[in-house]
Amino acid sequence: MLAAIGEKLSFTKAAERLGVDQSAVSHRIRSLEDALGHTLFDRTTRRLRLTEIGEILCHAAIDSMASWDTALDKLEHSRSTDLIRLSLSSSLAMKWLIPALPNAHALNLKLSLDVQEETVDFLINDADAAIRFGPGPYPGLHSSYLTHCWMQPVASPGYLGDGVSDAGLLEKPETVFLGDRRGEIDETDFSWDYYFSTIGSRRDGFNPDYQFDRADLMLQAVIGGMGVGLGRTLLLEGDVEAGYLKMVGPSIRMRSGYWLVCASSFAETDRFRKLLDWIKSEIKKIT
Known part of the structure; x- marks a missing residue:
């Protein structure tokens, strides 16, 4: 979820990508912020902006997803070819x-x-x-x-x-x-x-x-x-x-x-x- 939001900088677009309601994305992020004790996003009526902590976590999530995609590619490669x-x-x-x-x-x-x-x-x-x-x-x-x-x-x-x-x-x-x-x-x-x-x-x-x-x-x-x-x-x-x-x-x-x-x-x-x-x-x- 953090990777999707970090890439789109929009709860709505992230929700569309994940196939869930926008309210579910907002609720999950607020729960995460409460657990961490840090605000991850500055929210305005015009745009969504990453805080310093939010940028660190979103970039880490994006990097993690990239590694996961590479792992899945390797899995498919190992199954389909010698x-x-x-x-x-x-x-x-x-x-x-x-x-x-x-x-x-x-x-x-x-x-x-x-x-x-x-x-x-x-x-x-x-x-x-x-x-x-x-x-x-x-x-x-x-x-x-x-x-x-x-x-x-x-x-x-x-x-x-x-x-x-x-x-x-x-x-x-x-x-x-x-x-x-x-x-x-x-x-x-x-x-x-x-x-x-x-x-x-x-x-x-x-x-x-x-x-x-x-x-x-x-x-x-x-x-x-x-x-x-x-x-x-x-x-x-x-x-x-x-x-x-x-x-x-x-x-x-x-x-x-x-x-x-x-x-x-x-x-x-x-x-x-x-x-x-x-x-x-x-x-x-x-x-």
């Missing part, structure tokens, strides 16, 4: 999952990709599940551990072919370093600072020569011969096998790994089990 909406970062999609989609199709696993960098809120997002990279697990969500992660510096054969040897490349003053800006701040430790500190190489005040907003963009620049970048599990295997990238320097195991996360309700479905089994089988092929 399609799974999977959210993941652009880097993981471009470098690993999209090339693997024909394998999913062969198993009649129907996937729709929701590519975004931010954390998914399953209450307001249409995604059924998401792949996250981080230390995990994730409170409030069903979290399935997929695989640990190794971080590995890489360069293109062309960059190395310019007279630069991969032996001691990371210590050479002329080496150009490329970084993932998100990895520097998102607490996943996907950064040169973490890498150098782990291998025991002191680099006070180190900053990459070039920064990129996404790991796939950074790796594409590495392939183009701009310098040395950081790769990690699932993002570099395809390009290494194809000969676009070459590993340089030692690899290190990270605290962060890959997780499949979703709401507890979806984790109880056959669609979730089929998705989890397929993802693990694809990861096993390259790790």
